[in-house]
Amino acid sequence: MRWSAAAFAAFWLIAAALPAQAASGARLRGLDKISGQARDFIAPLNRPVMFGALSITARACEQRPPEETPPETSAYLTITQTHHAAAKGGGAPVGDVEVFRGWMFASSPALHALEHPTYDVWVISCAN
Numbered sequence: 001m002r003w004s005a006a007a008f009a010a011f012w013l014i015a016a017a018l019p020a021q022a023a024s025g026a027r028l029r030g031l032d033k034i035s036g037q038a039r040d041f042i043a044p045l046n047r048p049v050m051f052g053a054l055s056i057t058a059r060a061c062e063q064r065p066p067e068e069t070p071p072e073t074s075a076y077l078t079i080t081q082t083h084h085a086a087a088k089g090g091g092a093p094v095g096d097v098e099v100f101r102g103w104m105f106a107s108s109p110a111l112h113a114l115e116h117p118t119y120d121v122w123v124i125s126c127a128n
Helices: 005-017
Strands: 025-032 038-044 049-051 054-063 073-084 093-105 119-127
Touching (some): 025 073, 038 049, 038 054, 054 119
Antiparallel strands (some): 025 038, 025 119, 049 054, 073 093
């Protein structure tokens, strides 16, 4: 599902008018679909953090106060995956492929989600 340009602009005009807490990173939850393991972790702003084969960099995190309606948390993330050469016993990294770039919303994780066969990542809150 894609947002129209007008809906996206309206959302950010409203969000910009509301006070947001300063954040030092994004609190994320990752799920490895193969092992079934879920893990919460913090992605500091502008510093990559690894989750499995994914490198996740939070560029921004906005969290409106809980008394605001609706209380929303959103994070702008860049997610890349390192691909390895197919070789016996593993292989050397052959490059990174960007698998996601954009805003994720805690209240609507399916709205703008990472579509990956092995991993799910979603926003929980901002880290201060």
